[in-house]
Amino acid sequence: MPGDSKEFPLCRQLMKGPSPSHVRELSDSRYPLAMYEEGLATGETAYGHGGYISIPELPSGVAVRNSCRPEIIEESAYLRILPPAGGWLSAGTLEKLATCAETYGKGLIHLTSGGTIEIYTTREQMVPMVRELNTAGLDIGSTGNDLRCLTACCGPARCDMALINAPALATYLGQRFIDEQQYPGYPQKVKSGVAGCPNDCIRAMMQKDHSFIGVYRDLPQINNEVLAAWQQAGGDLAGLIAACPAGALNWTGSTLTVAPDRCWHCMACINFCPAIRPGRERGVAWVAGGKYGHRGPQGPMVGYVLVPFIPIKDDDYTAIGDLFGAFLELWADNARKKERVGDFIVRVGPLWVLKELGLKVEPQILLSPKRNGF
Amino acid sequence: MDAPDLPAGIMPDYRREIPAELLARQGSWVWHELVQPGVIRHLAADGSELLTVRILLPPNGLLSASTLRDLARWVREYALTGRRTSRQGFEFVGVRPAKLEKFLAELQAAGFPAGGTGNSLHQVKCCTSFIHCQNAAVDAPSIAQAITDYFYQDFLQQELPAPLKISIGGCPNQCGGGVEADIGILGLYDAVPEVDEARFLAANIDIGLLVSWCPTGAIRPRQTEKGTLVTIDVDRCVRCTSCVQVAPEGISLKKKSYVAIAAGGHGGNSCKGPEMAAIVFPRVPARPLDYSAIIDRIEVIINYWRRAGKPGERLAGFIERTGWSDFLATIGAGPLEELVDKRVPQTSIRRDLHFRY
Numbered sequence: 001m002p003g004d005s006k007e008f009p010l011c012r013q014l015m016k017g018p019s020p021s022h023v024r025e026l027s028d029s030r031y032p033l034a035m036y037e038e039g040l041a042t043g044e045t046a047y048g049h050g051g052y053i054s055i056p057e058l059p060s061g062v063a064v065r066n067s068c069r070p071e072i073i074e075e076s077a078y079l080r081i082l083p084p085a086g087g088w089l090s091a092g093t094l095e096k097l098a099t100c101a102e103t104y105g106k107g108l109i110h111l112t113s114g115g116t117i118e119i120y121t122t123r124e125q126m127v128p129m130v131r132e133l134n135t136a137g138l139d140i141g142s143t144g145n146d147l148r149c150l151t152a153c154c155g156p157a158r159c160d161m162a163l164i165n166a167p168a169l170a171t172y173l174g175q176r177f178i179d180e181q182q183y184p185g186y187p188q189k190v191k192s193g194v195a196g197c198p199n200d201c202i203r204a205m206m207q208k209d210h211s212f213i214g215v216y217r218d219l220p221q222i223n224n225e226v227l228a229a230w231q232q233a234g235g236d237l238a239g240l241i242a243a244c245p246a247g248a249l250n251w252t253g254s255t256l257t258v259a260p261d262r263c264w265h266c267m268a269c270i271n272f273c274p275a276i277r278p279g280r281e282r283g284v285a286w287v288a289g290g291k292y293g294h295r296g297p298q299g300p301m302v303g304y305v306l307v308p309f310i311p312i313k314d315d316d317y318t319a320i321g322d323l324f325g326a327f328l329e330l331w332a333d334n335a336r337k338k339e340r341v342g343d344f345i346v347r348v349g350p351l352w353v354l355k356e357l358g359l360k361v362e363p364q365i366l367l368s369p370k371r372n373g374f
Numbered sequence: 375m376d377a378p379d380l381p382a383g384i385m386p387d388y389r390r391e392i393p394a395e396l397l398a399r400q401g402s403w404v405w406h407e408l409v410q411p412g413v414i415r416h417l418a419a420d421g422s423e424l425l426t427v428r429i430l431l432p433p434n435g436l437l438s439a440s441t442l443r444d445l446a447r448w449v450r451e452y453a454l455t456g457r458r459t460s461r462q463g464f465e466f467v468g469v470r471p472a473k474l475e476k477f478l479a480e481l482q483a484a485g486f487p488a489g490g491t492g493n494s495l496h497q498v499k500c501c502t503s504f505i506h507c508q509n510a511a512v513d514a515p516s517i518a519q520a521i522t523d524y525f526y527q528d529f530l531q532q533e534l535p536a537p538l539k540i541s542i543g544g545c546p547n548q549c550g551g552g553v554e555a556d557i558g559i560l561g562l563y564d565a566v567p568e569v570d571e572a573r574f575l576a577a578n579i580d581i582g583l584l585v586s587w588c589p590t591g592a593i594r595p596r597q598t599e600k601g602t603l604v605t606i607d608v609d610r611c612v613r614c615t616s617c618v619q620v621a622p623e624g625i626s627l628k629k630k631s632y633v634a635i636a637a638g639g640h641g642g643n644s645c646k647g648p649e650m651a652a653i654v655f656p657r658v659p660a661r662p663l664d665y666s667a668i669i670d671r672i673e674v675i676i677n678y679w680r681r682a683g684k685p686g687e688r689l690a691g692f693i694e695r696t697g698w699s700d701f702l703a704t705i706g707a708g709p710l711e712e713l714v715d716k717r718v719p720q721t722s723i724r725r726d727l728h729f730r731y
Contacts, residue, residue: 017523039504044629088391111435
């Protein structure tokens with residue numbers, strides 16, 4: 001424990017501030033703190049090149065970090081767990097994770113920025129830990145060149161903006177493509193996200209190779225009674241009208257209207273005022289090619305909207321699953337080794353992708369027509 | 375269809391994480407308001423409400439088993455269920471209104487205060503770096519810790535013009551998402567990768583993949599008597615480390631590193647649409663644990679926006695209104711020649727004369 005001794009001066013420094021400290025969590029576990037201290041002291045990581053490993057009986061989700069300081073720790077292995085969509089974690093699941101981490105791991109769990117859950121452990125403890133996780137209804141996956149875990153926003157269980165049931169769609173896709181999540185067979189990793197509305201709180205369009213974003217096609221619905229009450233309570237009408245990026249809101253002096261030909265179907269007015277609710281004609285936009293990483297010819301990029309609107313009726317996600325599977329197959333058959341979806345679409349052209357999938361170009365997806373005659 | 379030859383895995387269903395009484399109310403919420411920093415109230419059409427308490431977690435979402443048990447105990451005692459947010463924070467959903475004050479006090483005492491909602495600084499998202507990763511150029515969690523400590527009051531109050539999100543990625547992989555946030559911090563390498571000829575030849579490396587993965591064509595095969603080697607063009611190399619990923623045995627770099635600070639990223643579609651943050655300070659030293667150079671520059675950006683931003687105006691919208699030239703000059707960004715795209719000059723140099731002096 002760094003608090004008890006003169007050891008680990010840099011780690012101790014990170015425990016001093018007012019905010020929750022990761023070093024406090026590390027020191028409460030069996031994580032080898034000397035590795036972190038070593039990294040901080042030398043200014044470079046004490047871990048060496050690691051990788052995905054193969055453990056008999058286990059699918060993907062199994063990896064190891066090699067150590068550059070074998071005198072501290074030989075190597076550090078970890079398991080990546082497929083989480084419930086939407087980030088939902090009940091008390092029972094939290095306790096189960098704590099028990100697994102304590103019994104078989106280093107007593108530490110990691111809520112990764114990509115949406116999975118990782119537990120640091122050893123190779124020997126992996127099979128018993130996965131058995132225990134399986135009995136709790138959890139499984140591992142999402143490492144290597146496979147379909148990475150499907151993330152979603154919290155969805156209509158909590159959010160008033162959700163246009164589609166994002167966690168339900170992510171769960172459907174995750175169950176249908178569970179083998180692809182657990183057995184790497186692709187040229188490169190492919191990450192997926194489902195966001196309930198264009199606010200895209202989970203940054204799916206930027207972070208994920210493949211995302212479905214809830215959208216609405218008709219106009220925002222304005223309730224003038226609620227609007228009057230909102231104004232009475234101090235609502236800023238001028239601010240609301242100014243907030244519309246398209247200038248589509250008009251105030252006649254008594255009623256508020258949306259100009260149908262101007263509305264962008266974004267969420268600006270809906271986020272601003274409780275009197276305006278999203279339209280009722282709902283579906284998803286298909287966006288492909290987003291990535292954060294600085295690899296490949298394109299570097300980081302926001303995905304391309306390839307289909308502006310796929311209707312969803314009665315929570316039937318079959319058509320979306322079919323499209324998802326068809327695209328992944330097309331990409332897997334034609335991509336170069338280690339080519340992310342975004343780089344692939346840039347290379348072959350979005351038009352080719354749409355043609356191969358039997359989809360038509362909709363005018364909505366054009367930012368502008370091309371400016372050359374070729 | 376053939377019978378599946380792989381053991382079927384388990385994709386957990388999110389519905390079992392949510393109690394039936396909350397699941398039954400799915401889709402009934404029509405509005406939400408921020409009661410106080412860290413506390414969100416969702417309202418249904420029938421007037422009933424749902425309280426959510428959002429807390430700060432330690433950087434990088436690292437939790438010990440005992441903290442995890444604390445979270446579970448708090449869920450059982452005060453709320454219906456919990457969820458991890460996409461920014462590595464945690465929310466208690468369905469908090470019982472009568473117990474709210476007691477709950478907030480208990481969270482405060484335990485060192486996990488409620489905050490990071492609305493017009494505040496939200497949880498700083500970051501990657502794992504030196505804690506458990508071989509690629510890291512800089513240590514993102516300790517930078518996140520330093521930022522969180524320094525701007526701590528901004529988490530606990532909602533006094534900024536709009537929400538502020540900061541993300542940190544420790545290397546060009548950007549797992550932490552440095553390019554997506556209002557203010558992004560990107561760990562980058564200074565050194566050009568070096569080829570260790572003996573180890574390279576011994577490792578039997580996929581030369582085709584190595585050459586094709588280099589985005590700038592900086593790496594070229596070279597036939598020698600001993601076998602195929604590669605040379606790296608120093609001028610073309612952008613230090614993306616793709617070659618090190620392919621050939622960790624034969625190509626390595628001196629871990630000399632720095633961070634770039636980017637501004638103006640945002641995710642939603644309600645303004646111009648999702649946009650990556652743009653680099654404003656291309657080269658800032660980041661030696662652990664002296665991060666004053668990073669914090670000073672972030673503070674300059676935040677203070678300018680705090681001073682001149684309109685209510686509700688995200689950093690991206692603020693920069694769009696003031697114009698990049700004014701924004702860069704005011705925050706003292708630079709050196710400017712390093713902010714121009716090296717490879718595709720059409721993208722970042724103006725082709726109109728709409729100057730603002």
